[in-house]
Amino acid sequence: xxxxxxxxxxxxxxxxxxxxxxxxxxxxxxxxxxxxxxxxxxxxxxxxxxxxxxxxxxxxxxxxxxxxxxxxxxxxxxxxxxxxxxxxxxxxxxxxxxxxxxxxxxxxxxxxxxxxxxxxxxxxxxxxxxxxxxxxxxxxxxxxxxxxxxxxxxxxxxxxxxxxxxxxxxxxxxxxxxxxxxxxxxxxxxxxxxxxxxxxxxxxxxxxxxxxxxxxxxxxxxxxxxxxxxxxxxxxxxxxxxxxxxxxxxxxxxxxxxxxxxxxxxxxxxxxxxxxxxxxxxxxxxxxxxxxxxxxxxxxxxxxxxxxxxxxxxxxxxxxxxxxxxxxxxxxxxxxxxxxxxxxxxxxxxxxxxxxxxxxxxxxxxxxxxxxxxxxxxxxxxxxxxxxxxxxxxxxxxxxxxxxxxx
Amino acid sequence: xxxxxxxxxxxxxxxxxxxxxxxxxxxxxxxxxxxxxxxxxxxxxxxxxxxxxxxxxxxxxxxxxxxxxxxxxxxxxxxxxxxxxxxxxxxxxxxxxxxxxxxxxxxxxxxxxxxxxxxxxxxxxxxxxxxxxxxxxxxxxxxx
Ligand code: SF4
Numbered sequence: 001x002x003x004x005x006x007x008x009x010x011x012x013x014x015x016x017x018x019x020x021x022x023x024x025x026x027x028x029x030x031x032x033x034x035x036x037x038x039x040x041x042x043x044x045x046x047x048x049x050x051x052x053x054x055x056x057x058x059x060x061x062x063x064x065x066x067x068x069x070x071x072x073x074x075x076x077x078x079x080x081x082x083x084x085x086x087x088x089x090x091x092x093x094x095x096x097x098x099x100x101x102x103x104x105x106x107x108x109x110x111x112x113x114x115x116x117x118x119x120x121x122x123x124x125x126x127x128x129x130x131x132x133x134x135x136x137x138x139x140x141x142x143x144x145x146x147x148x149x150x151x152x153x154x155x156x157x158x159x160x161x162x163x164x165x166x167x168x169x170x171x172x173x174x175x176x177x178x179x180x181x182x183x184x185x186x187x188x189x190x191x192x193x194x195x196x197x198x199x200x201x202x203x204x205x206x207x208x209x210x211x212x213x214x215x216x217x218x219x220x221x222x223x224x225x226x227x228x229x230x231x232x233x234x235x236x237x238x239x240x241x242x243x244x245x246x247x248x249x250x251x252x253x254x255x256x257x258x259x260x261x262x263x264x265x266x267x268x269x270x271x272x273x274x275x276x277x278x279x280x281x282x283x284x285x286x287x288x289x290x291x292x293x294x295x296x297x298x299x300x301x302x303x304x305x306x307x308x309x310x311x312x313x314x315x316x317x318x319x320x321x322x323x324x325x326x327x328x329x330x331x332x333x334x335x336x337x338x339x340x341x342x343x344x345x346x347x348x349x350x351x352x353x354x355x356x357x358x359x360x361x362x363x364x365x366x367x368x369x370x371x372x373x374x375x376x377x378x379x380x381x382x383x384x385x386x387x388x389x390x391x392x393x394x395x396x397x398x399x400x401x402x403x404x405x406x407x
Numbered sequence: 408x409x410x411x412x413x414x415x416x417x418x419x420x421x422x423x424x425x426x427x428x429x430x431x432x433x434x435x436x437x438x439x440x441x442x443x444x445x446x447x448x449x450x451x452x453x454x455x456x457x458x459x460x461x462x463x464x465x466x467x468x469x470x471x472x473x474x475x476x477x478x479x480x481x482x483x484x485x486x487x488x489x490x491x492x493x494x495x496x497x498x499x500x501x502x503x504x505x506x507x508x509x510x511x512x513x514x515x516x517x518x519x520x521x522x523x524x525x526x527x528x529x530x531x532x533x534x535x536x537x538x539x540x541x542x543x544x545x546x547x548x549x550x551x
Contacts, residue, residue, distance in 0.1 A: 010477065010480055011428055011461070011480065011484055012459075013459025013460065016429070016437060016441075017429050017434065017437070018428075018429050018430070018431070018477055018480070038476055039431070039474060039476050039477045039480075040429070040431050040432075040471075040474060040477075041431075041474055041476065041512055042431055042472065042474055042507050042510050042512055042513050043507075043510040043511045043512040043513070044507075044510070046510070046511060047507065047509065047510045050509070058506060059506055062433040062435070062500075062506050062507075062530075063433065064433055064434055065432070065433040065434040065435020065436065065437070065438060065531060066434050066435070066438060068433075068435065109438065112445075124445070125445055125446055128441070128442065128445035128446065128447075129445060129446040129447055131442075132442070132447040135442075145439070145531070145533060146435040146438065146439065146531045147433075147435055147530060147531060354434060356429075356431075356432065356433050356434045
């Protein structure tokens with residue numbers, strides 16, 4: 001049959017972020033799916049090297065506005081490890097509280113977007129209205145609705161008062177009730193179940209092979225959660241279940257996220273109840289001693305990894321971010337193999353993609369050449385040799401000498 | 408001004424259709440734009456409707472500092488919009504580059520790429536600020 005290639009994006013009604021997908025179709029069937037990212041690449045990793053540690057906390061927060069607390073906590077944890085700072089317990093509890101509230105806002109947001117993608121706009125309006133409850137709480141605790149700015153190196157910047165914790169508890173009750181209602185919709189409403197079941201199937205083996213993380217992996221019964229496997233902040237002291245599901249499809253991912261919401265409410269209650277007294281931050285040195293650290297964090301979308309290398313100055317030498325969507329985006333191509341074009345929006349939405357997290361790329365432009373080109377490894381190798389030769393360093397002679405010596 | 412022109416203007420002001428385009432934002436301003444359209448803030452009560460294509464839009468809501476890769480797309484989208492068209496820069500980074508100012512892959516703000524009619528600062532701009540900005544833009548057009 002005749003093949004058609006359809007470009008979707010970077011501006012497209014179904015996409016909320018600029019990215020480009022090339023979809024090869026035969027009739028309605030998807031033969032090939034390829035994603036082209038990079039429209040959102042701002043160069044944050046490089047910018048981190050040019051700013052001080054404190055400035056970087058705010059910058060990493062703005063890697064992504066939805067899981068902003070995830071990125072800043074992940075970065076701060078790495079720096080604290082390098083500097084061997086003992087973060088006060090109360091600070092860890094507040095961090096975890098904001099983290100769980102963030103998960104609530106992110107999962108509610110996702111549910112709305114998923115509803116929108118399958119044409120169930122009422123659900124979008126409902127969930128976003130309820131999401132405002134948690135936004136209000138976050139604004140009350142941190143002073144901002146989205147990029148909270150509560151983290152600092154060595155602790156948090158704002159304490160939580162007893163009145164505030166009462167408010168949080170009240171809001172949690174409201175949200176729990178609403179979430180129960182959504183769970184009811186998701187498990188009883190036939191149209192929704194029919195639309196989501198069997199769509200975007202990712203088998204258990206494929207999930208592991210492609211390195212899926214977060215709810216995407218857990219819905220394929222991969223029992224993996226950093227909060228339990230490698231506890232950070234206050235998670236070691238909390239009781240919670242890791243939600244998994246064996247539906248392997250978009251429906252399973254919905255159930256996992258709904259289940260996680262309920263777990264989050266229970267965690268929020270535990271945090272409020274057991275909040276220890278004490279200071280909320282320790283003083284951090286301006287210059288962080290030389291060293292390197294890798295920090296892991298279970299963001300709402302999956303495992304987030306930050307690597308920080310310090311050289312003893314007040315600016316990091318290298319910061320590397322591996323956001324969850326980068327791990328998950330590979331699975332979309334698999335999920336869409338031989339599927340209908342109409343499933344595309346919901347399957348992409350089901351991994352809860354965040355492309356502003358993911359666009360950490362390297363762009364190489366040749367001066368004078370208008371067209372972009374992809375460099376192969378060999379080209380890159382030759383280019384680097386040429387680059388050194390231009391600067392008067394020639395390894396060709398050395399190489400010859402080395403071979404002769406080895407003989 | 409003729410009667411027809413008056414009617415057209417009235418219609419335009421009472422139902423401005425907007426297109427949202429992310430030009431390298433961190434997503435925070437984008438979710439705040441969506442939040443402004445959902446029940447709590449409900450931008451639709453001013454007749455504002457979100458549209459999917461630039462050809463239907465009167466107002467372009469942009470968020471983000473304009474990355475190098477998106478710049479020509481942004482200009483293309485702007486060219487595709489019918490006259491009269493207005494651009495609103497939402498968020499500090501789309502006004503001036505904000506935290507990303509000086510990054511190697513970004514311009515410093517939307518106005519480096521296309522003309523802007525209104526700036527809404529804030530990192531992120533709250534839904535209230537977005538509504539205020541859009542309404543101010545509309546009322547400034549009324550007097551023209
Ligand atoms: S203004 Fe701030 S919150 Fe808005 S997109 Fe830019 S960095 Fe993100």
